[in-house]
Amino acid sequence: MTESIRVIVAGPRGNMGKEAVHMIEREEHLELAAVVDHKYEGALLSDIEGMPNLEARVYTNVDQCLSEIGAEVFVDLTTPEIGKVHTEKALDYGLAPVVGTTGFSDEDLERLRQKAKEQQRGVLIVPNFAIGAVLMMKMSQMAAAYFPDVEITELHHDRKLDAPSGTAVKTAKLIQENRAKKTQGHPEEKETMPGARGAELDGMRIHSTRLPGLVAHQQVMFGGEGQTLTIRHDSINRASFMPGVKFAIEQVITMKELVYGLENILE
Numbered sequence: 001m002t003e004s005i006r007v008i009v010a011g012p013r014g015n016m017g018k019e020a021v022h023m024i025e026r027e028e029h030l031e032l033a034a035v036v037d038h039k040y041e042g043a044l045l046s047d048i049e050g051m052p053n054l055e056a057r058v059y060t061n062v063d064q065c066l067s068e069i070g071a072e073v074f075v076d077l078t079t080p081e082i083g084k085v086h087t088e089k090a091l092d093y094g095l096a097p098v099v100g101t102t103g104f105s106d107e108d109l110e111r112l113r114q115k116a117k118e119q120q121r122g123v124l125i126v127p128n129f130a131i132g133a134v135l136m137m138k139m140s141q142m143a144a145a146y147f148p149d150v151e152i153t154e155l156h157h158d159r160k161l162d163a164p165s166g167t168a169v170k171t172a173k174l175i176q177e178n179r180a181k182k183t184q185g186h187p188e189e190k191e192t193m194p195g196a197r198g199a200e201l202d203g204m205r206i207h208s209t210r211l212p213g214l215v216a217h218q219q220v221m222f223g224g225e226g227q228t229l230t231i232r233h234d235s236i237n238r239a240s241f242m243p244g245v246k247f248a249i250e251q252v253i254t255m256k257e258l259v260y261g262l263e264n265i266l267e
């Protein structure tokens, strides 16, 4: 019998964290070793309402958790500021991080890439765990070779901290690899209200919508002579992300470097 993979989850009471600890509970080859939260110090996960009946201890001090608990993988589902600190610390203690938290800068990614390289340790930074979203990004990248005019619109629930979303940033970067550089719209266009044309990367535009009732959605719209092409993905619940979280946990322990985006490890 193969040994189970021991996992620490940071942010277990959040929308994603809750879904992740339930997924780990269901999977026989995964074991929840502990959780990191900023509340409920010393409690067991099972003591907290809505959490699975698991005896994983809650730590509010990440260093204490990482030094006391033997685990292979650290899954971060918190906030951009906290997620960065957790990921570096997880690497310092020899764990392989799976980072679902979005809002990391290019500098953050580069610093983590360097650290992973030095330690020959796997790190998976995954802006979107949903397979449909990964395909939407790859298809958009493919279309960009033929349609340099593109506008990305991401739509999320109004509790989201970062804008644009990690998925939109990743999509723009993938498109950038295939798209001829071009400033879109009328060369003399003027915003009569600041921000009307959205964020800008290499002349393409990214728009962020925040509304209660939404979960996670993105539309990539291309325009050409006499035609448009729209590629859209909708996550209607957080269960959509869980096969990707499970896959990432299984894969990261076999890796020796930082990988940004699930598309790089899908067969």
Ligand SMILES: NC(=O)C1=CN([C@@H]2O[C@H](COP(=O)(O)OP(=O)(O)OC[C@H]3O[C@@H](n4cnc5c(N)ncnc54)[C@H](OP(=O)(O)O)[C@@H]3O)[C@@H](O)[C@H]2O)C=CC1
Pocket (backbone or CB within 6 Å): 010, 011, 012, 013, 014, 015, 016, 017, 036, 037, 038, 039, 077, 078, 079, 080, 082, 099, 100, 101, 102, 103, 126, 127, 128, 129, 130, 159, 241
């Ligand atoms: N990669 C992907 O596919 C996806 C990524 N995300 C990303 O994952 C992250 C979490 O999203 P979501 O679950 O919706 O957000 P939530 O706000 O629901 O969850 C975040 C959790 O982190 C907790 N938290 C805050 N500070 C700390 C800390 N210091 N230590 C431990 N836990 C802490 C919060 O607690 P409290 O509420 O008490 O402050 C909360 O329970 C976001 O960055 C989001 O963009 C989301 C969906 C999919």
Ligand SMILES: O=C(O)C1=N[C@H](C(=O)O)C[C@H](O)C1
Pocket (backbone or CB within 6 Å): 102, 127, 128, 129, 156, 157, 160, 164, 165, 166, 167, 168, 215, 216, 217
């Ligand atoms: O905050 C969210 O909810 C989501 N965040 C990720 C992102 O920023 O792209 C992934 C998904 O869109 C849900």
